[in-house]
Amino acid sequence: MTQSLGPVMLDIAGTSLDAEDRKVLADPALGGVILFARNVEEPAQVLALCEQIRRERADILLAIDQEGGRVQRLQTGVTRLPPMAVFGAMHATAPQEAIILAQDTGWLLGMEMAACGLDFSFAPVLDVDDERCPAIGNRAFSSEPDVVASLAGAFVEGLQEAGMSAVGKHYPGHGSVTLDSHIALPEDDRPFEEIRNRDLIPFERLASRLGAIMPAHVRYSRFDKRPAGFSSSWLGLLRETFKFKGAIISDDLSMHGAHIAGGPGERARAAIDAGCDMVLMCNDREAACEALEALEFDHERARRLSRLRYTRARPSLEALEALTRWRRTHARLQALGDS
Template identity: 40%
Template sequence: MARPDTLAEGPITMSAPIGAEGEDTVSTDPGLRRLALRTLLAAFPGHTAPGWAEDLLGEGLAGYTLFGFNIADTEQVATLTAQLRAARRDTIIAIDEEGGDVTRLAHRTGSPYPGNAALGAIGDLDLTRRVYHAIGRELADVGINLDLAPTVDVNTATDNPVIGTRSFGADPVRVAAHAAAAVVGLQQAGVAACAKHFPGHGATIADSHLELPTVDVTPQLLRDRELPPFAAVIAAGTKAIMTAHIRVPAITGDDPATFTEALLVDVLRGEYGFTGTVVTDALEMKGASRSAGGIGPAAVRALRAGADLLCLGADIELEIVEEAAAAIAGALADGTLSLARVEQAVARNEALAAWTHGIEDVELSPRLGYDAARRAVSVEGSLSGFEHPFVVQLRAGHTIAEGAVPWGLSPHLDGTPQLAVAADETSANALIDAAAGRPIVLVGRHTHRNPAARSLAEQLAAVHPLAVVEMGWPAGWRPNGVKAFVTTYGASHANGRAAAEILGLVA
C-alpha cells in the first residue's frame, strides 16, 4: 500500500508552533491540510460538480457522497462520476442506495426493489443476494463504487423513527444471515458495501439526525442482540462499516459510538477482527455535531476514536469542508491527534478506493425487485369483495434518511377511484360518502403511530367494509372489524406495485 503523498515526499516539517509571531501555521501548511482532506467524504449541490469540488479532489479529498439532489437520471450520474474521476482517478464515490424506502437513484419514482424488511420477511437468502447484486450492478454502471448499505440494525423498537423498514427484522440471527447475503451481492457487482450502523441503531426511539439517542443495554446484551449482524458482515468480507451516533452508556458514557475508541478499536477491530474502513455516519447530524461542538471538533474526535473516512453529510459547501480539514490539521499540529492515526486512516481509505472486483456476467431480470416485493406481501383476513374499491391514501411524513420519495398505490392503479387525505382533515363519514357504495382500501405508512389515522381506520372498520394496506414497519395494531390487513414491509415503487397486484388493481 502506497503511503500518503505528503508522507512519501518526506517528513512533514512544522516551521513554527501555532501562534508563533502571530501566524497560524496550520492554515499555511499544505502537507497537513492535504492529509486531513484524505479522510473526508464531502458533498456538493447540483447535477454537475462545481469547480471547488473538482479542486478539492486534486488537493487530496477522499471523495464525495451523492444525494437525490445530485441525480436527474442514469446518464447524468455517469457523466458526473466521470467528471469527478477526471479530477482524480481513485476517488471514492458513495451513495445511500438501500433499495426500499431509502433510494437516491430512484428518488423521483421510488425504488424498483423492496427494502430489507420485505426481504427479511420473505426469508430467501439467495433472493437477498440477487437483489443487492442488481442494486450493485446499477451503481457500478454509473460509476459509483461505495454503497452506504446494507442497514444491518436489528429493529427491536417497533416505533423506531429512523430504521424501521430499513431493517431485515427484529431477530439477530435472521438479520445476520440477510446482512451477509446483501454484502456478498453488492461486492460481487464490484461495489464496496458499508454495513451500518455500528454498534446497532435498532433499539432506539430517537433519530440521531436530530438528537443523540441512547441504547441503554449491558455489553452482553449488545453482543447477543445488536452485534451478530456485524460479525456476519465481517465474515462475509464487507469493505466498510459505518458508525452510529448513539450512546451505549455502559461503554460510551455520554459520548456517541462514533467518538468511542472502546467500540471502534477494542470491539470492532480487536474482538471482531474487522480490517476494513470505518466510515462515520454524517457528522452534520445532531447526534455527532452537537455532542462535539461542531463538525470540525467532531471530525477530530472521530479520527482519534478510530474512524477512517469521515462522512460530512448532505448540506455541505466548501466552507464546511475547509472547517473540518482545518480542525484536523490543527489537531495534528498541536499533537492532540496522532499523525500515525491519520496516516493509518488514509491508508485504509486508499485501499477502499483501489479495491475492485470483477463484475459477474449475470443477466438481470427487470422484474426481480417487483417479483421479490410480491413475495413479501402478507394478507390477514380476506380481500373478497374488494374487487372494485375506493382507495384512500393517508398522507404521511418521511424521515431525513428516506427523503421525499413518492410512495403508495397511485402509480399502479387501473383507473380505480382514489383520494389522498390527511387523517386529521377528514372523517369516516366523509370517506364513506366519497366511496359511493364501494368498499374502502386505506393505504398508510406507520398508521399505528398516528392517533388520527388509527382512529379513522377504527371508525371506518366499525361501519364500512375496510381493507388496510400498511406500508411501514409492521406493528401489532389491527382495527376491530377490518376485513383484510395487508402488510407490504416497505413503501418502495416495487412494494406499491405488489400491493396493487394483490388487490387486483394493476393497470
Template identity: 45%
Template sequence: MSLHAPLILDIAGTALTGVDRRRLAHPLTGGLILFGRNWQSRAQLTALCAEVKSLRPDLLIAVDHEGGRVQRFRTDGFTHLPPMRAFGDMWMRDVKDLPGTGALQACEAATSAGFVLASELRACGVDFSFTPVLDLDHVDEAPTIGQALAAPQGGSGSLGRPGVSRSGVIGDRAFARDPRMVTLLARSLMHGLLQAGMANCGKHFPGHGAVKADSHVALPVDRRSLKAILSDDALPYTWLGSVLTAVMPAHVIYSRVDDRPAGFSKRWIQDILRGRLGFDGVVCTDDLSMAAARQIAGRELSYTEAVLTALQAGCDLAMLCNRSVVNGGEELDTVLDELAQAQLKGHWEPDEASEERRLGLLPRSPARPWEELVRSRDYMQALDRLP
C-alpha cells in the same frame, strides 16, 4: 501531501463547479457522497461521475442507496428496490409443507437485490453504497428471540411485530428482529453486491434499532449493558466479520459502556470493534453535520472538532453531508483548512493503513455499461427474484 484522505464531502448540484473541483482535488478529500439533488438522469449522473474520476481517479464516489425509503435514484430505469424488511417477511412465508423454503427464497432474493443495486449504480459510475443496515427491528412488546423462533412458521406474528418499530429512523430499513435472520439476509445481499464488484458497509454499529430517538435531531441513549448489546444487536458484526468491508458506527450513546457516541469512542471502535470482534476494514462515521451527532458531554463540537475526534477515536473516514448547500459550502472549506493545520501542528497524524483501507473500497473490476447490463440474463433473472 497527506498520506491519508479521510474526508467524504458533498456537492450542491448536478454538475461540478469550480469550487467543487477545488474541494475534491484537496489531498484530505477521500470521497464524494451523492444525494437526490445530484440526480437528474442516468446520462447526467454518468457524466458527473466520469468528471469526478477524471479529476481524481482514487476518489470514492458513494451514496446511501439501500432500497425502500432510502434510495437516491428512482427514475430513468433505476429499479425500485424493496425495503429490507420485505426480505424478512419473505423469510416467514414457507411453501406449504416445506419448512425453511421461505428462508431460502428470501436469501436468494436478497442476493438478487444486492446485485441489482450495485450493478445499476456501477453502470453510472458510482463506486459504493452505504448498505446493508444490520440494525435489529426492535418493536415495543416484541417477544424474545426464542419465542419468535418457537412460533409457528408462515404467520406475520411469528416475527413478533405486534407494535411499531421502536426506532422510527430504522423501521423497515431493518431485515428482522432476530440477529440470525439479519446476518444471513445481510450476507446474501453482500454476496450480490460482490457479484457486481461492490464493497459493503454494515450500519449502525453496534445497533440503532433499540432506541426511539432519531439521531438526525436528537442524541439517543441506550442504557443496556455491554453484555446485553454484544449478545443481541451486535451479533451480526460478530458473525459477518469475514465479509464486512466497512462499518458505520451509530450516533448513539451506550451509557453503560462509554459516555461518548460510538463514532467518537475509542472503547467501541478500537477495543470492541477492532480488538474484541477482530474487524480490520474501514470504519466510516455517519453524517457529522447533524447537530445531535456532534455532542460530547453536553457540548456541541464544531465540524472540525467532530472530524478530529472521530479520527482520533479510530475512524478511517469522516463524512460531512449537505454542507455544500449552506453559504456556498464555506464550512467545508473551513474543515479542509483546519484539518490541514491540525496535521501541521501534530494534532492529527495521517494513517497510512486507513488510506489503504479507503482505497480498498474502490471497485477492482470494470462495470458493465447500462445498455449491456439491462439486456444481460443474470440481471433480468435477478429482477424476477425480487419481492
C-alpha cells in the same frame, strides 16, 4: 493510487461541478464524495458526473445511499428496491427463497451502481429493528438478529459477486432507541451484554466480509458515555475482538447526534482519534471545509479506504438488461415493490 486519498467525504451542490466544488476537490484531505438525490437525475447523468469528478481527482471514492425503500437516492432508470424488511417477512415463510433473493438483490444493486460510475453504496443496514426507532424501521431486515445476519450476509455476497464492497451500518445497532440521530442524540441504556447478544450479532458475524462499517451517533451509556462514532472503546471492540480489517466511516458529522463533540473540526478530529478512517460532513460546505483543515493524510487510513474502490470493468445498464439474472431479479423486485 492511495497517496492523496484523504479522510474526508463531502457532498456537492448540484448535478454537475461548479467552481467551488473543483476548488474543494483539490484539497489533499479529501478522499470521497457522496451523492444525494439533488445530484442525480438518471444513470447517464450520474455516470457523466462521476467521470467529471474523476477528471479532477482520479483516485476519489464516489458513494451513494442506495439501500432500497425510502433510502434510494437514484430512482429513475434503475431498479426500485423494496425496503429490506420485505426480505425478513419473506424469510418467515420461505427462508431459502428470501436468502437467494437477498443475494440476487445485492448483486443487482452492485452492478447497477457500478454501471452508474460509483464505487460503493452505504449498504446494507445491519440494525436489528424492535419497532421503536423512527430512523430505522423497515430499513432493517428483521427484528431477529440471526435473520438479519443471514439475509444481510446473502446481500453482502451478492455485492461481492458484483465486485462492490459492502458497508454495514449503524454499529453497534440503532434499532433500539426511540430518537432519530439526525435530529437528536439518542441514548441506549441497556447493559452491554444485552447489546452483545442481540444488536452486535450481525456485525460480529459479518465483520470479515465487510469493506467498511459505519458507527451510529448513539450513546450507549452503560458501556461508554461517548457516542459510538467517537468512542475508541466501541471502535476498538471492532478491531480487537471482531478482528475487523476494513475501513470505519463516520455517519454524517453534520447530524445533531454528532454535535456533542463540538464544532466541525473538533467533531472530525474526535472521530478520527477514536478510530474512524474517514468522516462524512454533508449539507454544510463551511463545516466540511473546517473538517478538511482539521485533518491530514494518513497512509494506513488511505490503504484501508482504497480497498473500497470499484476496480472491475464497469458494465453498462443496457448490457445488464440482457442478463437473465438481472431480468429475473428486476421483475421480482418490481413485483414486491408494487405489492
